[in-house]
Amino acid sequence: MTTAARCASVCLLLAAVCSVSCGDEAATTAPTSVTSPTTVTWTTLLYARGAASRSFVASQAGSVTVTLQSAAVPIGIAVGVPAAASGSSCRAATSVTATASDAPQLTIGVEEGTYCVLVFDVGGIVDSIAFTVTLVHP
DSSP states (O other): OOHHHHHHHHHHHHHHHHHHHSOOTTOOOOOOOOOOOEEEEEEEEEETTOEEEEEEEESSSEEEEEEEEEOSSOEEEEEEEEOTTTSSSEEEEEEEEEOOOSSOSEEEEEOSEEEEEEEEOOSOOSSEEEEEEEEEEO
């Protein structure tokens, strides 16, 4: 193969590679949208003078609602941020004493980030009770 033929072959190869890697810039992929809101139903036991918490991640800014759906006695519900050191406890930002209902008892605006819901005895639990909380978050 002559030098001119080799040069032509290399040029054709380079042109083919460039045409493959340089596609139509007008064709873009749409960003994946975040599905919101997310609903979480949480059922567990709460003991006298006790508390239980669960973390969640808000994927975007929006409203968090907490509904105490079932509990034998009024109990406290709160939304806050996980304690940085342990991650297993919740520092309440806002709280209410609630009785079971189908309507949300607590609504709070949040930014994107990690939060927690806290359920706690307000003095009415003698032994242990089961409760169910529904959490809706962005």
